[in-house]
Amino acid sequence: MPELPEVETVRRNLEATVVGRTIVSVRLSGKKLRDPISRQLPLRLRGRRIESVKRHGKFLLIHLDQDLTLISHLGMSGRWLFFDDSPDAMSHVHARITFKDGTELWFQDPRRFGLMRVTPTSRLARDPAIADLGPDPVATPLRGEWLFERSRGARAPIKSFLLDQKRIAGIGNIYASEILHRAGVSPRRQAGALTADEWNAVAAEIAYVLRDAIDRMGTTFSMYRTLWNEPGTYGDQLLVYDRAGEPCRRCGGVIRRIVQGQRSTFYCPRCQSVRRGRRALVIARGQSGA
DNA sequence: ATCCTATCCTGTAGGC
DNA sequence: TGCCTACAGGATAGGA
Secondary structure, three states: OOOHHHHHHHHHHHHHHOOOOEEEEEEEOOOOOOOOOOOOHHHHHOOOEEEEEEEEOOEEEEEEOOOEEEEEEOOOOOEEEEEOOOOOOOOOEEEEEEEOOOOEEEEEOOOOOOEEEEEEHHHHHHOHHHHOOOOOOOOOOOOHHHHHHHHOOOOOEHHHHHHOOOOOOOOOHHHHHHHHHHHOOOOOOEHHHOOHHHHHHHHHHHHHHHHHHHHOOOEOOOOOOOOOOOOOEHHHHOOOOOOOOOEOOOOOOEOEEEEEOOEEEEEOOOOOOOOHHHHHHHHHHHHHHO
């Protein structure tokens, strides 16, 4: 579910809500996440105070006192939910954090692809989950020139390149399609074959789309919710994602779905032609003929 | 190093 | 209604 804008929304929610609160207990469910939660985690978190909430890509970093950080990844279906009063039982809740004042923070994740662990803050950069991540494009706006240089020799399609968290941290399946559509670049192009101008366009749309999606609290299809169980509204802005067979909002052509790396990709073959040069030639011809 | 495939897990939508 | 298949916002191990 959650890509950078959704995780950033949850981060802001957490920052406004749980910073300053002190944990009195953590209860774990018996079920294993893909990366199991340590049984020691409740003991390590007990008595700790939340000092700040940061983010790198899709990872939430909840900093506590005594040099501890709670690393959290939402996977496909993870949610953090905050309650003033403990609600009735919910399914798939893997951790319940109770604060000193009686408020609660629950981690729910039906598909169990999420991750939660505690690590010393001073060694956070060496945590295997964090160590290999590329730059966060919101914290560090990416320049087209930098992407151009970094992509030389890359033979994977640009769509897969954008999803690679080692290259850029935070872009997921929805926003990769949206970014490429707005940039007018076909998802099938080899990343290493994009021109500097094309990378400039992609860099600009990475910044624009992520910012816009954050402003709208992300995209909700089914699972994703804010800390208060509200949906995000960026779904109204989607130009191609999940719109196969529907008309392109820019040119009226038909949006197509293809599969790349076992993930769906949506694009408009007319706006995003595979051969940019050919398209430019057609336009030039039309002008000379007029 | 890079790329591709299969896999982890549950829920839901759509076809019959 | 039920049964079946395909698919879903992600990351990663293992092999080419």
